[in-house]
Amino acid sequence: MNFTEEQISTIVRQVVENIGLQPEVNQTVAPIRHENEWGVFETVDDAIDAADKAFQEYQKFGLQDRKAFTDAIRKMCMERQEELSRMVFEETQMGRYEDKLLKHQFAASETPGIENLETTAWSGKNGLALEEWAPYGIIGAITPSTHPSETMINNSIMMLAAGNVVIFCPHPSAKNVSNYTVKRINEVLVDAGAPENLIVCVQDPTLDTAKQVLNHEKIRLLSITGGPAVVRAAMKTNKKVIAAGPGNPPVVIDESADLDHAAERITLSAGFDNNILCTAEKEIFVVESVFSAFMQAMQKPGNVLLNQSQVEQLAQKAFEKKKYLHILSRDLVGRNASVLAKAIGLNISDEVCLLYGETQNDHVFVQEEQMMPFIPVVKVKDFEQGVQLALEAEHGYGHTASVFTNNMTRATDFAKRANCSIFVINGGTFQGNGGEQGEGTLAFTIATPTGEGITRPTDFARIRRIMNVGSFRFV
Ligand code: NAD
Numbered sequence: 001m002n003f004t005e006e007q008i009s010t011i012v013r014q015v016v017e018n019i020g021l022q023p024e025v026n027q028t029v030a031p032i033r034h035e036n037e038w039g040v041f042e043t044v045d046d047a048i049d050a051a052d053k054a055f056q057e058y059q060k061f062g063l064q065d066r067k068a069f070t071d072a073i074r075k076m077c078m079e080r081q082e083e084l085s086r087m088v089f090e091e092t093q094m095g096r097y098e099d100k101l102l103k104h105q106f107a108a109s110e111t112p113g114i115e116n117l118e119t120t121a122w123s124g125k126n127g128l129a130l131e132e133w134a135p136y137g138i139i140g141a142i143t144p145s146t147h148p149s150e151t152m153i154n155n156s157i158m159m160l161a162a163g164n165v166v167i168f169c170p171h172p173s174a175k176n177v178s179n180y181t182v183k184r185i186n187e188v189l190v191d192a193g194a195p196e197n198l199i200v201c202v203q204d205p206t207l208d209t210a211k212q213v214l215n216h217e218k219i220r221l222l223s224i225t226g227g228p229a230v231v232r233a234a235m236k237t238n239k240k241v242i243a244a245g246p247g248n249p250p251v252v253i254d255e256s257a258d259l260d261h262a263a264e265r266i267t268l269s270a271g272f273d274n275n276i277l278c279t280a281e282k283e284i285f286v287v288e289s290v291f292s293a294f295m296q297a298m299q300k301p302g303n304v305l306l307n308q309s310q311v312e313q314l315a316q317k318a319f320e321k322k323k324y325l326h327i328l329s330r331d332l333v334g335r336n337a338s339v340l341a342k343a344i345g346l347n348i349s350d351e352v353c354l355l356y357g358e359t360q361n362d363h364v365f366v367q368e369e370q371m372m373p374f375i376p377v378v379k380v381k382d383f384e385q386g387v388q389l390a391l392e393a394e395h396g397y398g399h400t401a402s403v404f405t406n407n408m409t410r411a412t413d414f415a416k417r418a419n420c421s422i423f424v425i426n427g428g429t430f431q432g433n434g435g436e437q438g439e440g441t442l443a444f445t446i447a448t449p450t451g452e453g454i455t456r457p458t459d460f461a462r463i464r465r466i467m468n469v470g471s472f473r474f475v
């Protein structure tokens with residue numbers, strides 16, 4: 001989309017007014033005052049040595065200092081949201097600029113901080129016990145191409161709040177914005193009185209530098225946000241891993257659902273940032289008695305229905321088959337619906353959120369995580385068949401699933417069987433990840449295989465107990 005500056009400001013203001021946030025989008029951004037390479041190193045060893053030194057210093061600071069430091073990151077993110085969003089968009093060519101503004105706002109305002117690190121204390125038969133949250137040290141954090149600066153900011157706030165320091169391994173295709181984010185974080189941290197190099201990375205991230213970090217002896221904890229290959233690689237190390245792996249979120253819609261509401265919510269959520277969120281709806285199962293009505297309802301928010309031959313043409317452009325694997329075409333991942341349409345010879349407006357079309361259950365668009373704004377819709381004979389096929393399409397990731405129904409017995413049954421980190425009833429799946437439209441805190445690292453779910457600072461901390469024997473039981 002080619003927007004003028006003025007159009008972008010108008011859209012942002014409208015979106016923000018709609019969701020009730022008050023970003024400081026027009027606030028003056030502080031000029032860059034430190035032109036040095038803080039936090040960005042040539043080699044993994046240099047970066048980790050600097051982080052190690054920084055950790056020794058960081059341990060001398062208290063919780064209120066950590067709060068001041070993480071507040072400085074939040075403020076920087078709010079102030080630089082336009083700049084960072086534009087850089088992510090231009091470098092990765094995925095998603096939509098205006099949605100990236102929201103992602104940066106959410107990272108700044110909805111990420112949990114030190115308030116999550118509650119101390120537990122009790123006096124019992126033998127005296128007083130206290131449990132507090134301690135840091136691990138240097139965390140190795142792998143970040144995805146789909147939300148590079150957003151994940152770094154979200155991770156940095158949580159990991160620093162828990163007292164750790166971090167070496168980030170960004171995706172090579174997002175290295176410029178990632179390096180820039182590391183420098184800007186260090187800049188505001190040092191201005192707030194923190195030691196240098198609490199957050200580090202290497203200048204030219206590659207698969208090899210990521211592997212060095214995964215296996216480095218000074219790294220005690222790995223935080224992995226990415227697809228199946230990197231999760232597998234991290235699990236092979238002998239370290240504690242918080243793994244936020246892939247998803248393929250299914251939606252089931254039954255005959256009792258409000259179909260217009262379902263279509264509107266799915267459009268907002270699956271269309272957000274062109275479907276590159278791991279939590280975004282990737283396939284829909286609709287019971288046959290309301291199938292046609294739902295397909296019509298999906299047109300109301302302006303989505304474009306593809307016929308069977310158009311769906312097949314798009315699948316051929318979107319996936320390359322290599323033996324048993326379907327490899328996604330990076331030319332279409334995260335692109336606008338109009339770009340997908342153009343690939344199959346259709347001209348549609350840039351404003352269209354989603355393409356959709358009927359497919360069979362075994363279709364590649366149903367079984368693979370497509371991360372683009374086409375959503376397949378499968379007709380099922382009843383709710384039970386919808387649930388069974390949804391569970392198969394989710395492939396046991398335990399990530400995210402949703403249902404639209406007025407029958408809470410059915411919703412509860414599906415929720416139990418889906419066993420996902422996020423399950424949403426009658427809403428868009430992004431409403432399951434906190435923020436203005438959901439409940440609770442928000443994370444860009446949703447750890448499904450290792451079970452932490454929507455991560456928070458305590459996930460990046462160790463519990464330590466101190467016992468005062470024989471004292472302070474005073475009644
Ligand atoms: P990706 O797997 O291609 O890359 C993710 C990161 O892993 C990158 O930094 C990459 O350089 C690194 N990497 C990849 N293979 C590696 C290997 N063998 N060894 C070491 N490092 C390796 O993923 P992407 O395209 O950047 O992001 C999209 C994927 O991430 C999707 O599958 C999505 O579902 C998942 N994701 C999950 C979450 C979550 O919270 N669960 C959040 C965002 C993205």
